[in-house]
Amino acid sequence: MKNNKPDQQLASRRNFIKGSALAAAGFFIVPRHVLGGPGFIAPSDRLRVASIGVGGMGAGDVRGIFSSGKVDMIALCDVDDTRAKQSREAHPKANYYKDYRIMLEKEEKNIDAVSVSTPDHMHAVQALMAMKMGKHVYVQKPMSHDIYEARMLTEAAEKYKVVTQMGNQGSSGDGVRQMVEWYNAGLIGEATKVWTWTNRPVWPQGIPWPSTPIAPPADLDWDLWLGTAPYKDYVGNLVPFNWRGWWDYGTGALGDMACHIMEPPFRVLGLGYPSSAECSVGSVYVGEFQRGYFPDSCPPSSHITLRFERPGKEELEFHWMDGGIQPTRPEELGPNEMMGDGGNGVIIEGTKGKMMCSTYGANPQLLPTSRTKDVSLPQTEYRVPGGSSGHYNNWVEACIAGHGSEEFKKLSSPFSVAGPLTESVLMGNLAIRSYDYRIPRTGSDNQFDYPGRGIKLVWDGANMKITNFDPANQFVKRTYREGYSL
Structure with a gap:
């Protein structure tokens, strides 16, 4: 068996020298929120969101989710270009798609969460595709069109350990x-x-x-x-x-x-x-x-x-x-x-x-x-x-904190x-x-x-x-x- 002790001693010596040099220079690590001043939010404390259905009620959901001040709207998706206009103008840097499947496939590595604000018959397939990718989801009420779909989404939330919320703000x-x-x-x-x-x-x-x-x-x-x-x-x-x-x-x-x-x-x-x-x-x-x-x-x-x-x-x-x-x-x-x-x-x-x-x-x-x-x-x-107005932020904070966190336990729906x-x-x-x-x-x-x-x-x-x-x-x-x- 190889003796790793000399390697361990060398690593310890290097760490000691590095630490001593930094201390001598008066250098120490400062949290990023301190460097940024009041109101600064570190990138790790931001939520990257893609929204499916961004006209009508969907536009309201985009505004509500974004209003937390901790959200970046990465992508928008709607089958109706006219209805999507308001949200697109509010978030011109967000990529725009018509087919949610293409959006999720292309943006998978760029997003943390997905909101779904489409007609009822599309809620389950859109939400579940996102959940299988490990994305948190916010879904307008009712969370599904069918009883079976509701059961599948409920089980998927636990299986994939994602943060979920239905849009019943009351x-x-x-x-x-x-x-x-x-x-x-x-x-x-x-x-x-x-x-x-x-x-x-x-x-x-x-x-x-x-x-x-x-x-x-x-x-x-x-x-x-x-x-x-x-x-x-x-x-x-x-x-x-x-x-x-x-x-x-x-x-x-x-x-x-x-x-x-x-x-x-x-x-x-x-x-x-x-x-x-x-x-x-x-x-x-x-x-x-x-x-x-x-x-x-x-x-x-x-x-x-x-x-x-x-x-x-x-x-x-x-x-x-x-x-x-x-x-x-x-x-x-x-x-x-x-x-x-x-x-x-x-x-x-x-x-x-x-x-x-x-x-x-x-x-x-x-x-x-x-x-x-x-x-x-x-x-x-x-x-x-x-x-009721805090319903969106209730979800955003839980998404940032993660599944099982104290914020997760405070979720309303x-x-x-x-x-x-x-x-x-x-x-x-x-x-x-x-x-x-x-x-x-x-x-x-x-x-x-x-x-x-x-x-x-x-x-x-x-x-x-x-x-x-x-x-x-x-x-x-x-x-x-x-x-x-x-």
Whole structure:
């Protein structure tokens, strides 16, 4: 065996001489932030970000992420050049792409994180490609279009040890944390029912697919916009906003608002996967006493009932209403007091009382509201600096600190939390689509039966499967168009 001792002694002697010379010269290493003066951020404390979908809400996400002062926008990607103009002008040095796959392949070594602000049907494939590269991801709500996708993203976040955040900014607000403290203090007792509602949709739903295709705008790459969805010719009144009402691309009022409105009771009550789902759906009439059947489009209104089993406790009944449907007004609420924020809100009923909030968990109130000002509790829940406005920086700081860091533990909506919430939201859509599932009636060419109506769908959350109505399982996972996969 070779004796390494002389080499070790030589190395020690060299280090000693080098150290002595530096000391004699009065030289010592100063941290870079000291050399740079106030406001200086060392390169190691900056986050290099690529953004997919940079128009509309995406432009807001770019601004929000960049506002931390610790972000370099390295690359921007959008299929619509006109919609991307604002972000491109704000970040002229960022490389610009139309295809996210090309961007991620070319910029892999130049970026640390990726934000995804595209239509719902593209969230999962874009986020997962970035996560497999070891990139942190910020994904607009809902984090996925399908239940299966949500589960895959949740598992990938842990597998690849990346920092994740869903774009439901209310989860960083003070309101939901106040409600957690009230509930943990026993102010409303044990929760028995939850009511959540929205006045959305404010876009067309419950309509037939337009019969006349038109040429797509010159600045829009329609094929890339379709992405994972089946190919269809371009139609008017779809892009950039009304895609939300079509199942191929959007997730309806539930997907748009429930990640904001259902999040407070999920956090307060520590909920996981539901055990069952059932629904009723508003009818669309196309003629006198004739109900339209438009399975490609989300319904104009719905009422979803989810149930959650809780070990050692009674089953929790959880209601979602959209299209303007609202729960019965609580007796504890004064006749001129607003329920929620008028169009949206949350009420949690307990064995000893009730509490209420608006969209994003804002304006939390105990009922009757006079109780609110009389209660003073010690603060036990972490408050995100800036509240809802600090949601982006909450993610940026965690990305810079790294997976498992103290900043990572302060994340408001990591996929470990956002995943089960999103799955529960999408369970409502599974119930809606099962409600409209139809089969031809025996012996009839133009009459149908709807076997998914009037039943409770029993959900095996661990295995992502409806156990008592197999046709519903087709809505757990989509088939992607060729060229896209998880």
